[in-house]
Amino acid sequence: MVIIGDFLELLRYPLDRIITRRRSLLDRLADMDTIYVPGNHDEDVMRLAGTANPSHPLFARISPAFVQHIGDRRFKFMHGHEVDPLANAHTQNLGRMIGRLAYLCELRQGVCLLSNDTIIGLLEETGEQLLHAWTWLRAGVRAALRGSRSILPGGGMRFLTRRIRTQRMLARYYGDKTEGLYDVAVVGHTHKAGTFGDWYVNSGSWTGASSNFLRISPDGRVGVFNWTDNGPRPNRMVVA
Ligand SMILES: [Mn+2]
Structure with a gap:
């Protein structure tokens, strides 16, 4: 599974609130070894790429x-x-x-x-x-x-x-x-x-x-x- 961007609307919603509200979906995608390539609405998550303890396991799968x-x-x-x-x-x-x-x-x-x-x-x-x-x-x-x-x-x-x-x-x-x-x-x-x-x-x-x-x-x-x-x-x- 590859997500090619604009998965999260970060121009509008704070990331921590999205994680709280959509945790079960994020968990499921992380379990599927999803690769997550950010787009223009969620490019801010790129800064989480490669961090040791991302706020959700899915964000360990962020890729350019x-x-x-x-x-x-x-x-x-x-x-x-x-x-x-x-x-x-x-x-x-x-x-x-x-x-x-x-x-x-x-x-x-x-x-x-x-x-x-x-x-x-x-x-x-x-x-x-x-x-x-x-x-x-x-x-x-x-x-x-x-x-x-x-x-x-x-x-x-x-x-x-x-x-x-x-x-x-x-x-x-x-x-x-x-x-x-x-x-x-x-x-x-x-x-x-x-x-x-x-x-x-x-x-x-x-x-x-x-x-x-x-x-x-x-x-x-x-x-x-x-x-x-x-x-x-x-x-x-x-x-x-
Ligand atoms: Mn776009």
Whole structure:
């Protein structure tokens, strides 16, 4: 069992309270020799890696992103925010601020008023949209200066939910793959379960409408699944 990050919401909840409340789940995962690779929401647990007496046995199993040979391919197990330029120190701090605010709201009202994930996702997509618009405008202005074509495309400007971000993330993973860092990218982060080609697999999310996971057989074949009331069901989503 490998957890590839954002397992704990540490931008929002104190670690000691999570341990107290979810001890039986943490115990069970520790018993399964789970490897735990932190993501951007729980990167603070990395400081526990290698400590002599971690506050829970599972945290003795914390690992940075790693590459493992399975079958004849090299699989890179990572959360995925590593290649996301918008998951940086600034958005992390912003996330912490929003998280603390949301935590206080919950304490006061007993309800979840703000979803950290939704807000950060929106900000990240907005950032990508702005980058995209800037690039597009710059190219447009250059072209207009050359007098070769109009700035405005025929169809006008389209706003696509998280589309640009997903495309850019894929391009970045592909760059790392072609540089020989790995053959298969095994990631989460975008919450979109599925595959792209034979080199990108996303384990999705356990906080959305369906809970997703990946199963990798010893010969290196990867399956994406949704967990349902009737057990695992194949997920054949192509993520682009
Ligand atoms: Mn993430």
